[in-house]
Amino acid sequence: MVAFFSAIEPLRIANRISGERLFEWDLISRDGEPVVASNGMTLNVSHSLHEAPALPSLTVCASFEPHNTIDDELIAWLIERAATGCVLGGMDTGCYVLAAAGLLDDQTVTLHWECLPDFRSRFPRVDAVESIYEVTSEGFSCAGGSAAIDMSLDLIRRRHGEDLATRVRDQLVHDQGRRPASRQRDPVVLQEPLLQRAIALMEANLETPLGIGELADELDISWRRLDRLFARHLETSPQQAYLARRLDHAHRLLRVTPHSVMQIALACGFASPSSFSRAFRRQHGLTPSELRRQELSNRA
Numbered sequence: 001m002v003a004f005f006s007a008i009e010p011l012r013i014a015n016r017i018s019g020e021r022l023f024e025w026d027l028i029s030r031d032g033e034p035v036v037a038s039n040g041m042t043l044n045v046s047h048s049l050h051e052a053p054a055l056p057s058l059t060v061c062a063s064f065e066p067h068n069t070i071d072d073e074l075i076a077w078l079i080e081r082a083a084t085g086c087v088l089g090g091m092d093t094g095c096y097v098l099a100a101a102g103l104l105d106d107q108t109v110t111l112h113w114e115c116l117p118d119f120r121s122r123f124p125r126v127d128a129v130e131s132i133y134e135v136t137s138e139g140f141s142c143a144g145g146s147a148a149i150d151m152s153l154d155l156i157r158r159r160h161g162e163d164l165a166t167r168v169r170d171q172l173v174h175d176q177g178r179r180p181a182s183r184q185r186d187p188v189v190l191q192e193p194l195l196q197r198a199i200a201l202m203e204a205n206l207e208t209p210l211g212i213g214e215l216a217d218e219l220d221i222s223w224r225r226l227d228r229l230f231a232r233h234l235e236t237s238p239q240q241a242y243l244a245r246r247l248d249h250a251h252r253l254l255r256v257t258p259h260s261v262m263q264i265a266l267a268c269g270f271a272s273p274s275s276f277s278r279a280f281r282r283q284h285g286l287t288p289s290e291l292r293r294q295e296l297s298n299r300a
Helices: 004-018 072-083 094-100 111-123 146-162 162-171 193-206 210-220 223-233 238-256 262-266 271-286 288-299
Strands: 057-062 087-092 108-110 127-129 133-135 139-142
Touching: 004 057, 004 087, 004 094, 004 146, 057 072, 057 094, 072 087, 072 094, 072 162, 087 094, 087 223, 094 108, 094 111, 094 139, 094 146, 108 133, 108 139, 108 146, 108 288, 111 127, 111 193, 111 238, 139 146, 162 262, 193 210, 193 238, 210 223, 223 238, 238 262, 238 271, 238 288, 271 288
Parallel strands: 057 087, 087 139, 108 127
Antiparallel strands: 133 139
């Protein structure tokens, strides 16, 4: 819901300030029925998939467990839209749906940072990056949350000029605005490119973790310098930072995928469920099985 309203509100404000209907939008659900968001709020829509009018662009807005909504009907509908020249985009985890339809191969996209490792393993032909938003001639995407504001402000700026975009931003009490290349998190990392590269290497190698010596070799520095780098900027060691990222990835997989604990352990670089369970409990305060039962209970 945050991403959805963050995308729409700048466009509404642009219409109000300009006194013109610069932007219009239609809301579509699979069956035309209202959609209940993850916060419990209900959103009315205008059309079902098969009643939707021809549109110049289409945004897929998704959040938790996007893969559970993907089926042949939805994929065929998206492919048909793309074939008519409709420009497609994704917000938050919407790119999962577009990638499953084969519509993002060889494109650069972004989505919420929490989903990036899983998305990259599922769709290796898509260049998924951790940026705020991406806009190309082929489509657009944003990381969700407040990043949708930045993407909509960029749209207003490109179509109707900097002055209108600035006035809209002021109405939103938004800061100076982030550019596409801005990262979604860890602002301190931006101040140290070497640390940024180290973390990127960690996140690209969650299933088969690199040794700290290998990581230092990849960065062409000594392991002592690598250790000092993490201590100075993040107040932790490279080993602890790497393990935390693997366990955070495991936490998300346990919550939003049906994979077994053993499969998730292997996907996060653990050789056995027992070592995975011990590390997970130290990090998150409960075992993987306990978290899985908790999630199932919350959905009941």
